Amino acid sequence: MRILVAGATGAVGLQLVPQLIAAGHAVVGTTRTAAKVELIRRMGAEPAIANGLDAQAIRTAVFSTKPEIIIDQMTDLAGVTDLRHFDRAFATTNKLRTEGTDFLLAAAREAGVTRFIAQSFCGWTYGRGGEAIKTEADALDPDPPEELRRTLQAIQYLEDAVTSSASPEGIVLRYGSFYGPDTGMLSRAMIDQVRHRRVPLIGGGGGRWSFIHVEDAAAATVAAIERGKPGEIYNIVDDDPAPVSEWLPALATLVGARTPIRVPAWLGRLFAGEHLVSMMTEVRAGSNAKARRELGWQPAHPSWRQGFAEVASGATAQHAA
Numbered sequence: 510m511r512i513l514v515a516g517a518t519g520a521v522g523l524q525l526v527p528q529l530i531a532a533g534h535a536v537v538g539t540t541r542t543a544a545k546v547e548l549i550r551r552m553g554a555e556p557a558i559a560n561g562l563d564a565q566a567i568r569t570a571v572f573s574t575k576p577e578i579i580i581d582q583m584t585d586l587a588g589v590t591d592l593r594h595f596d597r598a599f600a601t602t603n604k605l606r607t608e609g610t611d612f613l614l615a616a617a618r619e620a621g622v623t624r625f626i627a628q629s630f631c632g633w634t635y636g637r638g639g640e641a642i643k644t645e646a647d648a649l650d651p652d653p654p655e656e657l658r659r660t661l662q663a664i665q666y667l668e669d670a671v672t673s674s675a676s677p678e679g680i681v682l683r684y685g686s687f688y689g690p691d692t693g694m695l696s697r698a699m700i701d702q703v704r705h706r707r708v709p710l711i712g713g714g715g716g717r718w719s720f721i722h723v724e725d726a727a728a729a730t731v732a733a734i735e736r737g738k739p740g741e742i743y744n745i746v747d748d749d750p751a752p753v754s755e756w757l758p759a760l761a762t763l764v765g766a767r768t769p770i771r772v773p774a775w776l777g778r779l780f781a782g783e784h785l786v787s788m789m790t791e792v793r794a795g796s797n798a799k800a801r802r803e804l805g806w807q808p809a810h811p812s813w814r815q816g817f818a819e820v821a822s823g824a825t826a827q828h829a830a
């Protein structure tokens with residue numbers, strides 16, 4: 510198949526492009542900048558330059574490269590550190606999820622692309638009531654904290670636009686929180702934060718998170734090309750959803766830090782905001798049962814417990830060097 514990966518140079522793209530090529534696909538990868546064209550070539554793909562918020566540039570990229578399938582991995586999250594102002598940090602990403610999705614889908618439709626796969630998120634986006642582990646049939650949060658409202662709306666917009674598209678047929682992959690190469694988790698900056706005990710455990714830490722190694726996210730995406738069902742959404746997460754009260758202390762131990770400081774929810778609200786308190790105390794994780802069943806995919810890193818340890822041993826060795 511001839512596949513265009515929009516956003517080929519990000520955390521997912523850097524894993525996905527080589528996996529697609531290894532699976533026998535011909536790949537076109539997009540970037541906004543000429544500086545990253547060589548990186549795309551080195552992965553074995555054909556580069557195309559386009560800003561996802563420029564409808565004409567996106568149309569030209571699609572028409573000039575004639576893909577059969579488009580995989581949208583465009584987000585603008587590099588350098589995002591201040592999650593206290595969450596909606597502000599995600600503003601351009603949210604534009605990509607709304608306007609950008611419209612531009613790319615419209616170009617895909619006009620150019621006769623048959624399948625369109627888009628990136629979404631699995632985690633705090635789910636409703637905070639009911640089951641601790643959510644399936645794709647469960648509702649997204651009907652009343653998110655104010656600071657997450659616009660981001661959730663943009664995610665819902667993307668999911669609705671993609672899954673309601675018949676031509677091209679649309680599939681949405683809700684990736685869990687990434688770790689592994691080129692992700693922020695276990696980056697030098699993150700390790701420093703944990704070592705300096707700047708990531709506190711708020712409230713009881715009962716919020717549940719789903720993680721996914723970024724190589725596994727890419728492998729699920731390759732599987733969705735052949736086996737994903739049109740109009741469907743899949744949680745792409747590992748087998749081991751866990752409360753913050755488990756994964757944050759485990760992470761601290763792995764990087765040689767002392768146990769995270771405990772902060773009561775009221776204090777967390779003052780310093781971090783309602784939304785970050787909610788992410789530590791209330792949010793729900795996701796089940797990968799549907800992706801395992803329908804995509805015939807399974808994570809090579811079934812639990813973040815071993816996955817973090819694997820990544821941390823490399824990262825701390827680098828840190829010490």
Ligand SMILES: NC(=O)c1ccc[n+]([C@@H]2O[C@H](COP(=O)([O-])OP(=O)(O)OC[C@H]3O[C@@H](n4cnc5c(N)ncnc54)[C@H](OP(=O)(O)O)[C@@H]3O)[C@@H](O)[C@H]2O)c1
Nearest residue numbers: 516517518519520540541561583584586587686687692693
């Ligand atoms: N599920 C998750 O946990 C999740 C999901 C996404 C990201 N993240 C995290 O966010 C951090 C940054 O992510 P990332 O490395 O993937 O980088 P990123 O800055 O989010 O960029 C991702 C891709 O989108 C492209 N892009 C960005 N803005 C664009 C625009 N306006 N038009 C067209 N393309 C655009 C980038 O291309 P160019 O820069 O080459 O133009 C890149 O290929 C990482 O720590 C990652 O783990 C986490």
